[in-house]
Amino acid sequence: MAPKLESKFEELFGLQRRVAIVTGGAQGIGAGIAKLLADAGATVVIVDLNADAAQTEARRLTEAGGAVFPAVFDISNEAAVIDGVAGIVAQHGAPWILVNNAGIQKRKTFFETDTEFLDRNHAINTRGTFLMMRECAKAMVAAGNGGRIVNIATLGVMHPMLLGLVAYQSSKGSVMAQTKAVALELLDAKITVNAVLPGGTMTPGAAAANETAPVGPATRGFPLGLCQPADIAAAVLYLASPAARCVTGQSIAVDSGFLVS
Numbered sequence: 001m002a003p004k005l006e007s008k009f010e011e012l013f014g015l016q017r018r019v020a021i022v023t024g025g026a027q028g029i030g031a032g033i034a035k036l037l038a039d040a041g042a043t044v045v046i047v048d049l050n051a052d053a054a055q056t057e058a059r060r061l062t063e064a065g066g067a068v069f070p071a072v073f074d075i076s077n078e079a080a081v082i083d084g085v086a087g088i089v090a091q092h093g094a095p096w097i098l099v100n101n102a103g104i105q106k107r108k109t110f111f112e113t114d115t116e117f118l119d120r121n122h123a124i125n126t127r128g129t130f131l132m133m134r135e136c137a138k139a140m141v142a143a144g145n146g147g148r149i150v151n152i153a154t155l156g157v158m159h160p161m162l163l164g165l166v167a168y169q170s171s172k173g174s175v176m177a178q179t180k181a182v183a184l185e186l187l188d189a190k191i192t193v194n195a196v197l198p199g200g201t202m203t204p205g206a207a208a209a210n211e212t213a214p215v216g217p218a219t220r221g222f223p224l225g226l227c228q229p230a231d232i233a234a235a236v237l238y239l240a241s242p243a244a245r246c247v248t249g250q251s252i253a254v255d256s257g258f259l260v261s
């Protein structure tokens with residue numbers, strides 16, 4: 001790359017000396033995001049429930065040249081989030097980037113959906129996103145350097161894709177609403193809050209959800225093909241970068257042409 005272009009890219013997308021927290025970074029889309037942010041120079045903390053997978057992924061990315069650390073806690077548990085984020089801040093300093101990616105995507109038909117299932121989806125996808133934003137934003141505001149929050153919702157909030165997602169889509173609809181509400185709250189602190197809406201993406205979680213899915217047609221296919229985690233990570237990198245300084249309260253669907261087809 002020409003030297004001038006290289007330094008411009010660095011100014012726009014470089015994340016050196018930035019701390020990034022990626023929830024659910026032990027596998028799937030989160031692992032793709034952790035890798036790209038580490039490649040861009042960030043110190044990345046993978047927050048995940050799965051201790052073995054988080055440690056393995058952090059080691060793998062560090063061996064590949066990144067600075068990636070695991071932190072094991074449940075984002076749906078308020079006390080665990082308060083302690084967990086405080087521990088990360090004590091060890092690495094305040095985050096400049098938070099990517100709220102951890103989520104569950106199990107499927108049940110509307111009539112099979114009981115309140116326990118509904119509440120479990122909301123506890124992780126909705127409450128977990130809220131708790132992580134609140135605790136990380138406190139540290140970001142105290143540090144006074146602005147910041148970036150990127151929430152992973154789903155294309156399903158724009159248009160249903162598959163049967164069995166009423167609990168999931170309602171939990172992610174709240175993620176969209178929180179994105180806009182918190183973007184307004186954090187304007188003065190120069191912390192931007194945006195969302196990425198993945199369409200069908202090849203991950204262990206999606207494969208497991210499809211195994212037990214209700215039988216019925218998907219509304220339509222993905223003309224540009226199923227996404228890989230790296231495709232979602234690329235949109236996250238933009239929103240998490242210095243380049244996106246003037247973008248807040250917005251969402252980007254990475255949907256392989258689903259909505260326009």
Ligand SMILES: NC(=O)c1ccc[n+]([C@@H]2O[C@H](COP(=O)([O-])OP(=O)(O)OC[C@H]3O[C@@H](n4cnc5c(N)ncnc54)[C@H](O)[C@@H]3O)[C@@H](O)[C@H]2O)c1
Nearest residue numbers: 024028029048049074075102103154198200201203205206
């Ligand atoms: N894969 C898709 O097709 C797709 C489409 C749209 C949106 N999404 C969203 O993208 C995100 C990532 O999806 P994926 O397919 O990579 O998922 P995945 O199931 O493969 O990985 C999710 C990760 O989150 C972790 N996690 C789950 N609950 C947690 C909790 N309470 N606390 C901490 N960590 C927890 C898991 O251990 C796992 O490592 C999710 O929010 C999902 O809803 C995925």
